[in-house]
Amino acid sequence: MSISFPWFCVKPIRSCRCCLVVAGLLLAAQVGAQTxxxxxxxxxxxxxxGQGFEMDAVVQPVKQATLSAQTSGRLLSLLVKAGDQVKTGQLLATINDSETQAEVQGSQAQVAQAQAQLHNAQANYDRTRDLLRQGFISAAAMDTAEAQLRSARAALDQAAAGVRQAHVSQGFTRVTAPFEGRVLQTEAEVGDLAQPGKTLLTLYAPLPLRVEVQVPVSRSGALTSSSQIEVQLPAADGALRWIRPARVDRLPGADPVSQTIEWRLELPAQAATGLTPGQQVRVRFAAGQKQxxxxxxxxxxxxxxxxxxxxxxxxxxxxxxxxxxxxxxxxxxxxxxxxxxxxxxxxxxxxxxxxxxxxxxxxxxxx
The missing domain is CATH 2.40.420.20 (conserved putative lor/sdh protein from methanococcus maripaludis s2 fold)
Known part of the structure; x- marks a missing residue:
């Protein structure tokens, strides 16, 4: 194979860089053609x-609570934010309790009044009984005094129940954590008007977690709780792996709009570490083998x-x-x-x- 060099080269071959490059390329082409x-x-x-299908699913906590106001009033304080850890019974928010305090004071005054009426009814009953023994009054007067005494006792019980109810209502102005967990999100701000049923915040327990997947009715009919089901989760090294759920639950009814059935796949505690509610994962349903x-x-x-x-x-x-x-x-x-x-x-x-x-x-x- 002959090698020709650029016409513009005027230097000796050994000192010309472009000639050496051309020679190397031509030599490589010759070797490549031979090998x-x-x-x-x-x-x-x-x-x-294995046959089946895969679907997108969402990680959700098994234990979750939406805390709402149970009384009316301005929100005075919100002591937590999203992501905070809370313990059972921890104070999370307070609502203005001036109205409930007035109810407590009013019910306590009713108790005092009922106690006074009971005292008078008891004294009247005792006097009437003594007079009846001496023959100065009739039995009808004794029956009246006894009825007044029973009525006074019932009035006192009713007033005492009102005090307890007022204290319960006042307790509604202090929102506490029902279990140990983490704040998922807050949906109110200090100064908002709290009303019964208005959501203040959402709590969840970090463990256990489950995966919720909406399976079409047409496909769900061929699956059972014993079917091979796997969830794709990220590992500690970042790689993806398929794991078997610890428990599989299938809701008995279908959604009338989407025509899907919800499957709940509880994850093993070790596999659920590092996952967060709302995270999207993949679920694989196996249905036998085919060629x-x-x-x-x-x-x-x-x-x-x-x-x-x-x-x-x-x-x-x-x-x-x-x-x-x-x-x-x-x-x-x-x-x-x-x-x-x-x-x-x-x-x-x-x-x-x-x-x-x-x-x-x-x-x-x-x-």
Whole structure:
């Protein structure tokens, strides 16, 4: 092979940098032409793979409470914010209790009045009883005094119940945590008018957690609580892994609008560590095994919107667009369109796209 150099070169070959570059490129082309690129191939074939479907799901706490106001009044203080840890019985917010304090004072005054009336009724009863023994009054007068005494006792009981009710109402002005957990979100600000039923904040227990997925009725009918169900969760190293839920519950009714059935998958405590409510995950429902055309994952080439593989046509490789289905991990991808059984695909699509690439003979070591 003869090597020619640029006409504009006037320096000696050994000292001309451009000549050396041209010589190196030509020499590499000559060597590449003599040594073809060998690419390992594999046959696309039918394999038994697990069938089913995957759906998006949402992580939710098993134990969650929405705390609402139970009395009217201005919100005087909100002592927590989203993300705070709280303990059972901890004070979270206070509502203006001037109205409830007035109710307590009024009920206490009613108790005092009832006690005074009871005292008079008891004294009248005692006098009437003594007079009856002496024969100065009739039995009817004694019956009246006894009725007045019973009425006074009932009035005192009613007033005492009013005091207890007033104290309960006053307790509603202090919002406390029903269990140990974390504040998910707050929905009120200091100065807002609190009314019965108005949401103030939401609490949840960090553990246990569950995954809630809405399965269409058409698919849910073929599944049972004993079906193989897996949840895809991130591991500590950032990788994704599939785990089995600790418990599976299926609600008995379907949503009349979306026509879906809610499945609740409780997660093991160790697997749920690091997850947050509202986080999106994937759920996989398995439904037996079927024969599917599979292509190795190493053969798939993705370039933007294009998904393709290099197939062996004669002695050269040809790029073919394919449509893939479910990813089955080590088994590869399901082939929905673009390939046929026994087609040979390149396991190194980058090398297969180079000029002069050839299929590696079976049993030969890769180069």
């Amino acid at each position: 073809p690129i060998q690419v390992p191939v594999a046959a696309v074939q039918l394999q038994a793979v 599917r055309l599979m292509v190795p994952a190493a053969a798939v080439l993705r370039r933007g919107e294009l998904t393709a593989v290099y197939t062996l046509s004669g002695t050269t490789f040809v790029l073919k667009a394919v449509r893939l289905g479910t990813d089955h991990g080590p088994q590869g991808f399901e082939v929905l369109a673009g390939l046929q059984d026994k087609d040979l695909v390149a396991l190194d699509p980058v090398k297969a796209g180079l000029n002069g690439a050839r299929a590696l003979p079976a049993g030969a070591p890769a180069q």
